[in-house]
Amino acid sequence: MSDEEYDYESLGENSTMLQNAIAGAMAGIGEHCIMYPVDSIRTRMQVLSSLDKTTIIKDASTIQLKKQSRHLWRGVYSVIAGAGPAHAVHFATYEYCKEKINKHLSQNTNLRTVSSLGISNQLIASGVAGGIATLAHDFLMTPFDVLKQRMQLRDSTYKSVRECARKVYTNEGLRAFYISFPTTVSMSIPFQSIQFATYEYFRAKLDPNGSYNPKVHMIAGAVAGAVASSVTTPLDVIKTLLQTRGSSSETQIKNATGFKDAASIIYGRYGLRGFFRGFRPRVLTNMPSTAISWSVYEYFKWFLSSDKSDKFIDRI
Template identity: 65%
Template sequence: MMNEDHEYDYESLGANSTMTQNAIAGALAGIGEHCLMFPVDSIKTRIQVGQSLGSMAVSSIDWFRSQHLWRGVYSVVMGAGPAHALHFATYEFCKVRFYRLIQQHGSWTKDENLQQLIATSSAGACATLAHDGMMTPFDVIKQRMQLKDSVYRSVRECARQVYAKEGITAFYISLPTTLSMSIPFQSIQFSTYERCLSLLNPGGIYDPKSHVVAGAVAGIIASSVTTPLDVIKTLLQTRGSSMDPRIRHCSGFWEAGKLIYEHYGYRGFFRGFKPRILTHMPATAISWSVYEYFKWFLSRNN
């Protein structure tokens, strides 16, 4: 059994923070993460569906403007706040309770590192279920608007037209694939982050540098492993905008995987790999840094 001080450290910074404070910190972290990295995410989406990025010979500022890489960002703002609030609040709630259950009933292992790994991975999976159920429709709208030839001028117009043409199914057809990607992604991310943090910051004090490094490492590892699933998810979420009738009528995970293989071979499952890494490495670092800061800030007077 761990001593009281160790258990307090494990429960993470701001152990005195309430569920509401965790939710507020999570909402701010989600909005910050997605908005700051949105242009790179737009590039990744276009690469995954096979769209050309055009010439980059002009200045970076002019190129970013001409590519409309911020189109769809309001969908992220609308969805990321509540979805990430639910995400982090669920994670903090489940992490502590799973760890206590493992301590009480996990006679099969006395390894504290393994107990922590199982607790954080399981909590990450639960948090993902809550997050993706809320966020997936907003993500569909976001990716439709990120496409280079997108005709949608607003989030509302995009949602209305997608619903009129494809029905409510269009907003959730990628959910099984999203969950099959997000659950391992978040489980790997949370467990990697907690493990790195325990090595970089064993004292459990507020240390922004350790949050940035641990978040970046967690983002690299988790996004690398799950890139093939992300390619499939993007195809399903943007299928209605495709000129290929087979893609436009693609009905699910296995058919999408088959189409990608037929078009591009095994390499097709790693389309957008570099921008995905370049998105998630800083995004995860930003997310955890913002989350831990606001959790510490909100709870420091408790």
């Protein structure tokens, strides 16, 4: 194993919080922006409306037309503004907590017995750290996600993110930006815990040396995104209803006050299958976006922790 591989393998301990934050910010922006049009299609499929899914998919299939393609990018600036700081906090918190939890598990005799059941300390630490990091991420990102989904709607009339924010606040108050927060957290914690643990597991299996390997990071990220998004789709459908309720013309949806109301509306109209509306575009969004996120994150973490970053800064 080369010196470069050895140094990279220990980055979790040696990289600084700032380096993790910068790498996380780049990963978040790249992840959300590249797959944004597909995410718009997913939102439109999940929203309860008089249009059936066939009509929505047919409408989405016209994205080659300039006008429709432009509409699928509406609200992307909200993601750029929110994803940077939210993912910076997310990944920095994750790396910090993972290191601390791993160290605690290794030192605690009683907790070490868990390893005898075939569950590694690394897997446990990754899952728990991912859940903790999610709380900070979602608190920062939820308001931006609300604006994003309002603008992604097929019949959205908002011309800018600023106009959307102003009207939502004027008509629905501050509560509208966080009405889905409990549901978002209840979805994101299992999603991120599963994603981080799955990623770390497959990365370790595919590359036991822990070296910088873009191909491995891409594959492990894609698998992690597919698994996590599949499991949490029902909660995502509920979250979408709550975040877009203010734009609905239906009184029942407008008056939904939380998780229970939203779940009842979805089940009452579509049964259990209603909780899997938008399943395919959600998985198709999360597989590449998670792969991109981890690949960009690992690259910048490697770049910022190597002497290449110093040479780059000297050139500037």
